[in-house]
Amino acid sequence: YRELRLENIKNNIVELKSKGYQDKDICVLTNQNKYATEIVSFLIKNGYHIISSESLLLKNSPEVRMIIAFFKLLLNTGNQIQLANFIENLLVIQNNQMSFHKVYTEASSQLENGIDRLMMHLSYPTVKEEEMSGLSVYELTEYAVSNLFGEINNNIFLHFFLDFAYDYQHMGDGSLASFVEYWEKKCDKTYITMPDGVNAIQVMTIHKAKGLKFESVILDFIPRNDKTTRKDYWTDLELDGFSELQATMLPLVKDLEFVDLEHIYAEEEEKTELDLLNMIYVAFTRPVSALFILSQKKEKSQNRFTSYIQNFLTKQALKPDETEYEFGELKKREKKKEEKQKQQKNKRIVLKDMLSASWKGRIKVAPSEPVFWELISSTPADVYGNLVHKMLSEVFVHTDVKKVVTRYLLSGIIDEHEAMRIQHLIENVVNHKELKAYYNNDVLIKNETEIITLKNGNRTIHRPDRVVIQDDELIIIDYKTGEKNDMHTEQISEYAGYFNKLGYENVKKMLVYLNEAIEVLSV
Structure with missing residues (x-):
């Protein structure tokens, strides 16, 4: 029946x-x-063309399941279950009638020699583990799409999976393991949205x-x-x-x-x-x-x-x-009049293919942020100081530290050694006994807020590194590298004077010296 x-x-x-x-x-x-x-x-x-929760569920796509299995193999090369998942979906996509057991057994012996050898055996010679090292989650997903399914691809499930990876990259910690874990939590409720x-x-x-x-x-x-x-x-x-x-x-x-x-x-x-x-x-x-x-x-x-x-x-x-x-x-x-009008109005442009090619080697990006330009002309000490200042300007609460450092690491601005060093330094700042209270959600925080002053018709912009408002007290925090200097005291006192004129009577001034040992000087 x-x-x-x-x-x-x-x-x-x-x-x-x-x-x-x-x-x-x-x-x-x-x-x-x-x-x-x-x-x-x-x-x-x-x-037939079908719309249903089952047919629109992203995880029901063999291409998506194949990429997830591929990612899990990257995380654990010896994972035989994921190798089986990869091959099972590969045979479905290729409509290949070969024996699963035969393909799996041969592939399993190749996997012992690494991902590159496995991919070569499965006719994916362009997949290189070395090329994937250091790629962000989105870049790695795009790499997998283009190398496993071709640079020109109009598979709607892959389009939406790329969107899924892109959205995750802006809220996760950037690691592949976390992305796979996030996918496992969301895959049962992630659908293609249809117009x-x-x-x-x-x-x-x-x-x-x-x-x-x-x-x-x-x-x-x-x-x-x-x-x-x-x-x-x-x-x-x-x-x-x-x-x-x-x-x-x-x-x-x-x-x-x-x-x-x-x-x-x-x-x-x-x-x-x-x-x-x-x-x-x-x-x-x-x-x-x-x-x-x-x-x-x-x-x-x-x-x-x-x-x-x-x-x-x-x-x-x-x-x-x-x-x-x-x-x-x-x-x-018979079609109703309004249906005909709606059909004429809703003419759509159909995306026939999706070009997915690496931008590396094709274009050069010239960063606009001063801290990056100084990599060309400044001394290493100046570069380091400006870089730490830039990263601290993006840290509002203590939980931001790891996210900021990871973002700079993935963008290629710093390497892993520098990331560990800078993360240790910034964590020492936000966890310092005199500063800890000013890096949580209980206070109002303004990083690099601008104060505009007018003197003799000329406007001047002043930017304290960090301004915190706690109850009726305003705290100015300014980061410094190198040796102490009287000019530092004069500068932060000048900032305090401006805030006094804005109506803040209770102003606290703190200079933070970012050396091997964090030193906090109350002015």
């Missing part, structure tokens, strides 16, 4: 389309997710169709056994000699009548029947013009749904031995 009903669904679609119904006018409803998945798979194989008006058949469960309407509905209702919604029932006990046994769980079966609890089973049966009636009501009231119902009539035993249908047919004086019944006439559907 399961296979026959799929053919009947296809025949219903053919009949609807012969009467002028478009794909977007058709919705297939079923009563369980597993049946929806069956229908989606069957219709896609038969060349309104896409001409595709919708497939969904009856439950998800609540509140919606469709021009035509094909209802695939596979009868379930007449089981109650719940299988078990908890009840209190008062048994002589068993005082410690105060409650027990009993099966919800008809045999409850032997312990005087038949009313519990009866109540549950009523709830189950009401749930079924609600489901039938939702399904039968979704279509506007046409409803097709597919179900199975069993010879030996009738379930509730087929009993309802059978009783209806009997009241209509129809022959009970027939396999198909038709009420009304499926008329040819």
Whole structure:
């Protein structure tokens, strides 16, 4: 029956389309997710465009699953499960009829010699582990897309997966391991978003169709056994000699009548029947013009749904031995005027391919930030001081330190050794006993806030490194490198004078010297 009903669904679609119904006018409803998945798979194989939560789920794409398996292999080269996942999806994508066991066994022996050897064996000679070193999550994803599936690619799942990687890169810590972990948390709820008006058949469960309407509905209702919604029932006990046994769980079966609890089973049966009636009501009231119902009539035993249908047919004086019944006439559907206007208005440009090629070697980027230009002309000490100042300007609270350092590391501005050194320095600043209170969310923080002064008609801009407002106190923090200098004291005192003029009476001044040992000087 399961296979026959799929053919009947296809025949219903053919009949609807012969009467002028478009794909977007058709919705297939079923009563369980597993049946929806069956229908989606069957219709896609038969060349239909489908929209459903199952078909739009990003993780259902073999290309996406293949990339995730590839990432997990990069993290753990010896992971045989991920090698199997990679090969399984590879064979699906290539529509390759080769034995999975044979391909897997050969690949497993190559994996012992590293990723490069494995990729070469699987006909991906352009994939090089050395080239992937130091790439950001997004760049690595784009590298995988272009090298595994070609630089010109219009696979919508890969487009959305690239968007997923791009969005993560702006909120995660940048590591591949964290990205894979984030994917595992989100993959069950990450869907492709489709624009309104896409001409595709919708497939969904009856439950998800609540509140919606469709021009035509094909209802695939596979009868379930007449089981109650719940299988078990908890009840209190008062048994002589068993005082410690105060409650027990009993099966919800008809045999409850032997312990005087038949009313519990009866109540549950009523709830189950009401749930079924609600489901039938939702399904039968979704279509506007046409409803097709597919179900199975069993010879030996009738379930509730087929009993309802059978009783209806009997009241209509129809022959009970027939396999198909038709009420009304499926008329040819004419497009409404507003539909034609909307169709003309919503002309879309279809993206035929996606160019994904590395920009390295093609363009040169000239950074505009002064700290980067000074890499060319300044002494190493000046560069280091300016770089630390720039990074501190991006640290608002103590939890920002690692994110800022990681961002500079991934951008190639600093190497791993420098990253460790600078992170240690900045953490010493934000955790310093005299400064710690000024790097949390309980205070108002302004980094490099501007003060504009006017003297003799000339405007001057002053930028204290950090200004913190805590209750009625304003704290000025200025970072310095090198030896102490009287000019530092004069400068921060000048800043304080400006804030006094702005109405801040209680101003605290702190100079922070960024040497091997952090030194804080209150002025």
